[in-house]
Amino acid sequence: KDVRSQFWETYEVVAGEVDSEFLERYNGDIDIIPTFAGLFSAVTTSFIIASQPSAEDTTNALLTQLVLLVANGTSTPQSITLPQPAGYSPSNVWAQSLAYASLLLSLFAAFGAILGKQW
Numbered sequence: 001k002d003v004r005s006q007f008w009e010t011y012e013v014v015a016g017e018v019d020s021e022f023l024e025r026y027n028g029d030i031d032i033i034p035t036f037a038g039l040f041s042a043v044t045t046s047f048i049i050a051s052q053p054s055a056e057d058t059t060n061a062l063l064t065q066l067v068l069l070v071a072n073g074t075s076t077p078q079s080i081t082l083p084q085p086a087g088y089s090p091s092n093v094w095a096q097s098l099a100y101a102s103l104l105l106s107l108f109a110a111f112g113a114i115l116g117k118q119w
């Protein structure tokens with residue numbers, strides 16, 4: 001054999017070993033990313049839900065109107081004033097924007113890990 005063919009045979013063996021080590025190491029890492037991204041998304045979603053304004057006051061006012069309508073037996077409802085929703089403070093808008101952005105990035109990370117795993 002000449003020197004060039006011996007070089008390429010050696011290169012093929014060494015490259016195969018390095019590639020297989022690389023794939024084993026990063027394949028395990030890619031398996032972990034969707035798990036942590038899913039857990040982080042669940043926690044972020046719970047914070048987003050907890051920071052949403054409550055609609056209980058409006059619901060209670062409308063249910064009270066329905067009960068009064070049924071109790072009085074009239075077909076014309078009395079006027080009712082619904083509570084006005086409170087405006088958002090700038091810090092609240094920033095906090096929710098960051099929460100939604102982190103949720104989106106977490107889901108993109110999980111999606112990217114799954115695509116990388118499939119590739």
